[in-house]
Amino acid sequence: MSDFEYGPVEFVLVAFQGEAPDPGVIEAVRELVRDGAVRILDAVVISRTIEGGVETIEVEDSTDAYGLEEAGLDLSGLAADEDIEYFAESLEPGTSAELLVVELLWAKKLASRLAESGGAVIASERIPAPVVNEVVASAGNV
Numbered sequence: 001m002s003d004f005e006y007g008p009v010e011f012v013l014v015a016f017q018g019e020a021p022d023p024g025v026i027e028a029v030r031e032l033v034r035d036g037a038v039r040i041l042d043a044v045v046i047s048r049t050i051e052g053g054v055e056t057i058e059v060e061d062s063t064d065a066y067g068l069e070e071a072g073l074d075l076s077g078l079a080a081d082e083d084i085e086y087f088a089e090s091l092e093p094g095t096s097a098e099l100l101v102v103e104l105l106w107a108k109k110l111a112s113r114l115a116e117s118g119g120a121v122i123a124s125e126r127i128p129a130p131v132v133n134e135v136v137a138s139a140g141n142v
Helices: 023-034 059-066 081-088 105-116 129-140
Strands: 009-017 038-048 054-058 095-104
Touching: 009 081, 023 038, 038 059, 038 081, 054 059, 054 081, 081 095, 095 105
Parallel strands: none
Antiparallel strands: 009 095, 038 054, 038 095
16 A cells, blocks of 8 residues: 555645734634644745735644644645745734645545555646636526
8 A cells, every 4th residue: 555644735824914813713613623624734824014025834733723733734834835835925014824735635545545556646627616606607507
């Protein structure tokens, strides 16, 4: 059997107003971790100041403040400076976001089983939920 130690990893940037995510966002992430859908490997809060500067907080240093006390953050530091800079460009001045490095546990199992049978995922592309819902809604209106 070809069980991988880690499965595919995805960067997820969750924007919010202020300096900390809304309790609903925190609970949604906690639920995904509890249900075994994902494993949070790293997390960084990125803020763009009104002047345009970028400030970061390593969540590893205060997991309970961000609802990730049970997450483990197994690979804290996986989000490199270049990753943080890239995602920070998406932020408007005066806003913040939490950059989550998420291991997709369902995909880990799939990748392990495919490797065992000589197959491999060679491409994958995510379509954001708002886009899918918009397309489905407009198709229903035709």
